[in-house]
Amino acid sequence: MAAAEQDLRPDVRDARRIVVKIGSSSLTTAAGGLDADRVDALVDVIARHLAAPAAAGSGGGGKELVLVSSGAIAAGLAPLGLDRRPRDLARQQAAASVGQGLLVARYTASFARYGRRVGQVLLTSDDTSRRAHYRNAYRTLDQLLAMGAVPIVNENDTVATDEIRFGDNDRLAALVAHLVRADLLVLLSDVDGLYDGDPTTPGTSLIREVRGPDDLAGVEIGSAGRAGVGTGGMVTKVEAADIAAAAGVPVVLTSATRAADALAGRPVGTYFHRTGRRSAGRLLWLAHASTPRGALVLDEGAVRAVVERRTSLLPAGLAGVEGDFSAGDPVELKDVSGRAVARGLVNFDAREIPRLIGRSTRDLARELGPAYEREVVHRDDLVLLRRRPAEPTAEHSARDR
Incomplete structure (x- = not known):
């Protein structure tokens, strides 16, 4: 050569x-x-x-x-x-x-x-x-x-x-x-x-x-x-x-x-x-190009489920809500100390979240209808954040391809 x-x-x-x-x-x-x-x-x-x-x-x-x-x-x-x-x-x-x-x-x-x-x-x-x-x-x-x-x-x-x-x-x-x-x-x-x-x-x-x-x-x-x-x-x-x-x-x-x-x-x-x-x-793109319109606060169990087991976020794991957003908007997922651990596309408006906090999807479906028997943020619409803001660690699923 x-x-x-x-x-x-x-x-x-x-x-x-x-x-x-x-x-x-x-x-x-x-x-x-x-x-x-x-x-x-x-x-x-x-x-x-x-x-x-x-x-x-x-x-x-x-x-x-x-x-x-x-x-x-x-x-x-x-x-x-x-x-x-x-x-x-x-x-x-x-x-x-x-x-x-x-x-x-x-x-x-x-x-x-x-x-x-x-x-x-x-x-x-x-x-x-x-x-x-x-x-x-x-x-x-x-x-x-x-x-x-x-x-x-x-x-x-x-x-x-x-x-x-x-x-x-x-x-x-x-x-x-x-x-x-x-x-x-x-x-x-x-x-x-x-x-x-x-x-x-x-x-x-x-x-x-x-x-x-x-x-x-x-x-x-x-x-x-x-x-x-x-x-x-x-x-x-x-x-x-x-x-x-x-x-x-x-x-x-x-x-x-x-x-x-x-x-x-x-x-x-x-x-x-x-x-x-x-x-x-x-x-x-979700990690680096989106601007969160609000935040969801997760209890300790939900943080472990989302970060360690890579599961979807369910209403039962919610501890609070911040901001004013619509279904489909990007939001941050925070632990109770305020540290952002993930970012995702939310399935509900901000005004709907308070009535979902801490409740099971089965109870919500029984009271509010089948539209509420779903994830707050689906795992395919969620990316984990590292210590540096907005760096993805989640695996990309087949639904994204």
Whole structure:
């Protein structure tokens, strides 16, 4: 084997289905409008990579790529006469409404130079934490890929409220990589990788590989991007890499200018090794993308049943309720000390819960009717939380596939 081949990252080189995320600062001008040359440069890299022959031993078949692209709000700033990203949600939504069309039109024209079609997919966290919506999102993306199109994914900023927002496209990209069962996630920004301090400070070094959380102990991670048009910084990228790696998807974090090298498997940027196994199911989305609308307090027996035996939550195990939520909303499950132990989709409105507390399903069915002879949270709609908030440990069931 040639020395150049030995230097490649095999998992990256052989990846067949890839998710690439590009940040706003890598696509826009300082004034906030789209930079056509930057968009074209990215598309050039992607199109050439998709056209490249499959590597020997990679299982054959062509490559597929999903592009998670920021830039809609940034692209809408200049056309609306805004000189910076607005802080209020209403003007952010207005900018996204204008900018999303400009962004997709630019991608459509750019990919057309290579005979490639694109498809726009706009998501909110509410679309993907619920079972039927999750399946529909997967089928849409999978079909677009099967038909040779490049899905352009973004958060649906025009309708997303604070309660159903992903918060940043780095996290969205990690979850999309899980959703489409990707072999690789590439996070592109204006920084060439993760450093052990401020990259502008002399003496700091690039961290070339991360095999687990211990490799980042004591590392000072910046929280803001340089361009000021996006929402994320290095913190969100590392968090996204952790989510993807824990779901069995390796991650390359580097700059947009090194995209071609990153996709080819050359040792650029920071490489996050897998730390968990690949799984099918939407529970990762429930853990990382949903915002709880309230909480259910569990007695000690119910906590043991849910956490240790992985059972559904029954009314008899309830000790209290917090917040105002509707059936189908995500809620936290807490112990009596207030520590969140799980998150799930609740089957009852908050106003119904008080009459259920501590009672058996048989008694409830006899008094209130058969609709009350069911779980408060079904185990297939429930994910356990580790010590770090929103990290799933539950097995994904067949109902999620």
